[in-house]
Amino acid sequence: MSFRISRCDDARTPIRGARRRPGANAGFTLIEVLIAISILAVALAAIGALVGSTVRAIRAVDRRVPLLETAQNLLAALPDRSALQVGSQSGGSGDFRWRIDVVPLVVPTPNAAPPSPTLANSALAVPAAAAPKSLNWIPLAITVRVQTTEGPPLRLDTVRLVPRTAG
Numbered sequence: 001m002s003f004r005i006s007r008c009d010d011a012r013t014p015i016r017g018a019r020r021r022p023g024a025n026a027g028f029t030l031i032e033v034l035i036a037i038s039i040l041a042v043a044l045a046a047i048g049a050l051v052g053s054t055v056r057a058i059r060a061v062d063r064r065v066p067l068l069e070t071a072q073n074l075l076a077a078l079p080d081r082s083a084l085q086v087g088s089q090s091g092g093s094g095d096f097r098w099r100i101d102v103v104p105l106v107v108p109t110p111n112a113a114p115p116s117p118t119l120a121n122s123a124l125a126v127p128a129a130a131a132p133k134s135l136n137w138i139p140l141a142i143t144v145r146v147q148t149t150e151g152p153p154l155r156l157d158t159v160r161l162v163p164r165t166a167g
Contacts, residue, residue, distance in 0.1 A: 067154040070096050071146045081162045084140060098146045105139040105159060137161040 028036075070093060078084060078100070090099040140160050147153035 063148075063151055064154065067096065067146045067148065068156075070098065071144045071154055071156045074098055074100060074144050074146070075142070075156065075158065078142070078160075081160055084160060084162050086140065095148050096146050097148075098144065101141075101143045101145075103141050105141045136164055138164055 084102065086102050086104060088099065088101045090097070092098070138161070140162055142158050142160055144156045144158075145153050
């Protein structure tokens with residue numbers, strides 16, 4: 001059996017200059033480990049919240065894209081400007097319900113009082129006869145609404161110019 005006697009330098013060696021044996025007091029204390037775990041938990045919670053909000057945003061986009069595509073297809077399928085008529089159309093396509101409203105827009109003229117709106121939630125509309133006779137084109141406001149059984153509707157607004165008919 002062998003014993004090793006080591007010398008204690010606590011009075012002669014300052015703490016900063018103290019030399020430790022390799023492997024002596026190697027490792028972390030329990031407090032250090034708990035602090036590291038709590039920092040890691042906070043970082044993972046932040047990453048989890050970010051991933052959750054990203055997934056919700058992607059789902060919202062996935063619900064809106066088919067509505068937007070349907071609305072754009074309906075706009076593309078409208079008749080040529082010479083055949084476009086004022087009025088409303090509605091219908092369905094798969095799980096979607098749609099409605100198209102076509103109304104004349106107000107054409108501002110100098111020194112004229114603005115007309116009162118005739119349709120709620122649309123651009124200011126007046127009868128086509130109220131447009132100045134000097135214009136060769138009449139602007140029509142086109143509103144396309146598409147909705148599924150769940151979720152908010154999608155609304156697209158655009159303006160098309162139609163030629164003034166003689167008369």
